[in-house]
Amino acid sequence: MSTSLQDAEAKITNVETAIKQVEGDIAKVVKKIEEVEEQIGDATTEKEEKEELLKEKERLCKKEEQLRDEKNKLCDEKKLLLDRLQESEKRQRVEPGLSSLQNTTASSLEELDWKPYFFGRDPPFQGSTTFDMCNGAFGQKVPAKRIFVRPCYALLNM
Secondary structure (H helix, E strand, O other): OHHHHHHHHHHHHHHHHHHHHHHHHHHHHHHHHHHHHHHHHHHOHHHHEEEEEEEHHHHHHHHHHHHHHHHHHHHHHHHHHHHHHHHHHHHHHHHHHHHHHHOOOHHHHHHHEEEEEEOOOOOOOOOOEOOOOOOOOOEEEOOOOOOEOOOOOOOOOO
16 A cells, blocks of 8 residues: 555656646746737837747747646646645545454454443343433444453544
């Protein structure tokens, strides 16, 4: 599982590098646009040159827009990767506890020195009874069967 976390972190790093590269490209294009605008503003340039410079400016503006779109896509991808990474980290913290509880059997509980307790009273008939745990923190209806718990804090750790 740690390799997938490392892979996710590597992807995030690659995306961050790509974002920085795109930001650098955007800065270069903006600088070129400013230079073209200065040349257009010069009174010495001829009409044909001004038209070419205007076309160049349009092309550069389109390129800038494309680069900004690419940057936005990369930022969205980075956010998605970060969300997945956080989700997998949460899952790694929660799953070991849950899987260990799901895979426990009566014999393994005895090996772990867990003891069966009856909560409430043991009814002579099939049905449900209320039980009190941690001074009434979990007053619920449960089937009247043996419940395996560690003292008090076992359910709080789930």
